[in-house]
Amino acid sequence: MPMDANEIETLIKAALPDAKIEIRDLAGDGDHYAANVVSESFRGISRVQQHQLVYKALKGNMGGELHALALQTKAPD
Numbered sequence: 001m002p003m004d005a006n007e008i009e010t011l012i013k014a015a016l017p018d019a020k021i022e023i024r025d026l027a028g029d030g031d032h033y034a035a036n037v038v039s040e041s042f043r044g045i046s047r048v049q050q051h052q053l054v055y056k057a058l059k060g061n062m063g064g065e066l067h068a069l070a071l072q073t074k075a076p077d
Contacts, residue, residue: 004030010059027040034069047073
């Protein structure tokens with residue numbers, strides 16, 4: 001069963017409470033999303049590390065319930 005955008009946002013918010021999150025369903029199928037995540041937790045770490053924090057927040061759902069996530073991350077300006 002695919003994940004919905006609210007579930008993705010809830011998981012990310014649980015791990016990164018300060019995050020500002022925008023999620024779009026790219027294909028309308030609940031399997032392919034794009035997410036823009038802005039969090040102070042990303043300050044001073046590499047883009048790869050930022051993405052790893054988000055994937056960890058998804059608790060193993062990447063590649064299963066969530067097939068694809070195009071991810072943009074950054075620290076607040």
